[in-house]
Structure formats: structure tokens, C-alpha cells
């Protein structure tokens with residue numbers, strides 16, 4: 001199934017170094033601003049579904065608020081359990097909006 005880009009947020013709504021959970025087109029995602037570049041991952045932690053958008057975010061990594069697994073928000077890689085990465089989503093900036101690719105439902 002192919003992905004399609006969906007309008008997700010205003011660029012100005014997320015400053016560098018910040019992240020948050022969003023819901024678009026029936027998908028829960030976590031959106032992050034890493035030094036002015038936006039990245040999106042699934043909001044559900046691969047461990048037990050913790051909301052990654054609410055995690056502690058520093059140096060391009062988000063730490064799950066439930067048990068602290070850390071994920072690289074660019075690659076989805078997990079420091080604690082490399083075999084359990086989180087899914088990443090392509091992001092495009094169109095004007096003053098952030099668009100994120102999600103699977104078509």
C-alpha cells in the first residue's frame with residue numbers, strides 16, 4: 001500500500017528542539033523539529049505503546065515517557081533494543097505547513 005502526504009501542522013507550531021503527538025488521517029504520529037528540520041515517527045512506542053510525542057527529546061533522540069527507551073527520530077533506531085525500531089514517515093515542508101506521509105486507509 002502506498003503512502004500519501006497529509007497536511008499535519010503549521011511550521012511555526014513547533015520550535016527547534018521540540019516534539020509533540022499529532023493525529024492525522026486516523027494515524028497517531030510524533031512530530032519533531034531537529035534544528036529546523038522536521039521528522040515524523042509513529043507515536044506508539046514499540047515496547048508497550050507509550051506516547052513518544054510526549055517523551056523527553058534531546059539531541060535528535062526521544063526517550064519514551066513510560067520506560068525510557070530512546071529512539072533516533074531521523075532513522076527510527078532504538079538504542080536499547082536495536083531490533084525494535086519505530087517506523088519513520090517522510091516529511092515535506094510546503095509553504096508554512098508540514099506535510100507527513102501516512103499509509104492510505
Ligand code: FES
Pocket residue numbers: 045046047048049050064065066067068069
Ligand atoms: S512503552 Fe516505551 S519504553 Fe516501554
